[in-house]
Amino acid sequence: MPFSSSKYWLGAFAAPMLSGAASAQPAAFDFDSLKGRPNLNQTVLGTSGKWSLEKLLALTQAEGMALWKTLPAVALAEMNGHYLGLGPDAKDEVYQKNYAAYMFSETSPRGYWLGKAFRPLTATTGEGYNRWRFAGGRIDRNLRMATRMGTSLIDGKPAFIMDYSAFNKTTLTDEVRKLDDFIYLGAATTDAGGGKRSKPAFFILVGPTDEWVGPKTKP
Template sequence: MIAELRRLDTGGLLARFRNLQAPAISEIDGEYSAGLLAQPNLFAVVSGRAAVANPLGPWLCKGFRPVDEDSGRGYNTFDEFGRIRQRYPMRTQLAPSRYDGAPAYTLIYRAYSSMCGAIHMVDEVRRAAPGVYLGIGTWGFTDAQRRVPRPFLLTGPVGAYRGDIGTSRPAFTPGPRELPGPPH
């Protein structure tokens, strides 16, 4: 399954994503190895490499823990000059996908103060196989920017959740930038 996902272009990954099921909040618990898949355009390739495939601070994984039946917390882990660091906290919940309206395990970064929250990053995740998850990330300041899919792969769990990080935004409620609803 992993090799198959790595062979698909962005359109193929989106088509596959639409046919997958969302994992339950309780299913995603621990750290999951992470990597980018085919990106939709040169800007996405370059910005993705700069942000998460940077050899000076490569992206290693995402970590998650359920809080209750309806929500969880998470972070991204990077290797920064040999030191393992957690960055970019997020809230997790099941929400309608922006791609098809069906449930997706959704990572909302705006719930916490961070660079990813500031750029309105939202990831949607669905199960491709046991322990293999296809994610579609989005970010941007306009609706058009937030429609550009940035596929990624999660596998695991490969380790335990390391602990909560981040400062939550007081009284944050996801809005249409984070949860726009299905396409029209």
């Protein structure tokens, strides 16, 4: 099935390789020169035009969770395909570095987190997995979950639920709500004992970027 340019938007950012560029070494760059620059509207996502990639990455964890609590649940049938995953906290550099070391590193035990994938199985249930890249280009599709519409463990309102305990020995649960077409905000918690949940970890999903493939673990 051909991909719609509006739906599978990531391919538009694939730059052509110039002749001889593969052997060239990048020049040293002063990253401090980028600090404090306003650049919030360059990569517009969704259909409303209100949200860009830069704006999403400028959110803090607290801002993301406050926004998440105002949103409606995304319909189960809408979550179908692969989704890019992001984990911003714009004002906490320590959090950013630790998150990157754990979730965005090919040398970490998990690998580099590419995002999640979903497909509906019935009108009320579905399944999904996470995608990870490792050194050498290997992609693992694992950390599976069962999906359903349900009541949030965080605020008691409707949410799209990812239940990891269906396939793994874990109490991890993700809950997703819709910010805009193709932009979804998520909150991850675990059992903290005494009927309580851990502090939510805010994340973002953008997509679908391509179609469902199916889970596959490393050899």
